[in-house]
Amino acid sequence: MTSMASPLLKHYPDPQMERNIEMLMRLLLNSLVAFFVWGAVNAVAAPIYLNESNISVSVGSGTSPGSFNNTFSGGQTINKVIDAPSATSEEFHNQTTHIWYTADEIGGGLELSFDFGQEYDLNILHFWNYTGENFDVDNIAFTFFNSANSQVGILDVLPDLGSAPGITAQDITLAAPLNVQYVTAFLTGSNRQVDFQNIGFTAELSSPTDPKPVPEPGTLGLLAFGLVALTSRSRRRKC
Numbered sequence: 001m002t003s004m005a006s007p008l009l010k011h012y013p014d015p016q017m018e019r020n021i022e023m024l025m026r027l028l029l030n031s032l033v034a035f036f037v038w039g040a041v042n043a044v045a046a047p048i049y050l051n052e053s054n055i056s057v058s059v060g061s062g063t064s065p066g067s068f069n070n071t072f073s074g075g076q077t078i079n080k081v082i083d084a085p086s087a088t089s090e091e092f093h094n095q096t097t098h099i100w101y102t103a104d105e106i107g108g109g110l111e112l113s114f115d116f117g118q119e120y121d122l123n124i125l126h127f128w129n130y131t132g133e134n135f136d137v138d139n140i141a142f143t144f145f146n147s148a149n150s151q152v153g154i155l156d157v158l159p160d161l162g163s164a165p166g167i168t169a170q171d172i173t174l175a176a177p178l179n180v181q182y183v184t185a186f187l188t189g190s191n192r193q194v195d196f197q198n199i200g201f202t203a204e205l206s207s208p209t210d211p212k213p214v215p216e217p218g219t220l221g222l223l224a225f226g227l228v229a230l231t232s233r234s235r236r237r238k239c
């Protein structure tokens with residue numbers, strides 16, 4: 001052990017002093033590792049905007065009989081729901097940006113199925129509605145599921161009319177749900193019309209462990225104990 005000692009320790013010929021210093025260095029190293037792990041976990045959990053770059057959306061099987069009008073004209077797809085590049089993006093209503101569905105009967109609606117690919121804790125729902133009452137979305141019924149497809153929450157939203165002329169998102173803060181991977185949204189209009197621009201979510205990647213790892217009090221306690229022991233021994237040697 002002594003022959004393996006670091007060159008930094010060669011000024012301490014006392015083996016006990018050398019062991020104390022080695023122990024302190026190890027504790028310091030452990031604390032630094034814990035600190036950087038904690039920082040890395042927090043970086044992963046930073047809120048991000050979910051859009052076509054990291055989630056997918058499809059028309060759900062629960063969609064009622066109805067017409068998609070010009071929604072898919074010119075090769076457009078349902079990806080128009082999640083193509084806003086950020087939560088603050090502005091869209092102008094036209095055939096390449098909007099989703100327009102008309103239910104055959106009052107009460108009918110469009111179902112959208114979102115897959116986030118992994119579990120997120122949702123912070124904010126963003127909705128870009130149409131600007132006029134004759135076509136806007138009047139109600140959205142959300143159901144949230146975890147990675148095992150178990151329901152973890154529901155939410156009914158009565159969205160505001162979209163802003164004009166550029167349509168920006170209405171932001172709806174969500175206290176929960178946590179651990180969401182799949183979402184279904186059932187959109188209806190009181191007059192059968194459902195027209196909107198985007199749906200988005202600001203979310204944090206769910207932590208696989210809860211509580212999140214932090215530097216252990218035990219490690220910090222040992223470090224303090226080591227310092228006290230070392231100081232005390234130094235004093236004794238001076239006497």
Ligand SMILES: [Ca+2]
Nearest residue numbers: 080097197198
């Ligand atoms: Ca869009």
Ligand SMILES: [Ca+2]
Nearest residue numbers: 133136138189
């Ligand atoms: Ca309406």
Ligand SMILES: [Ca+2]
Nearest residue numbers: 133136137138
């Ligand atoms: Ca409305």
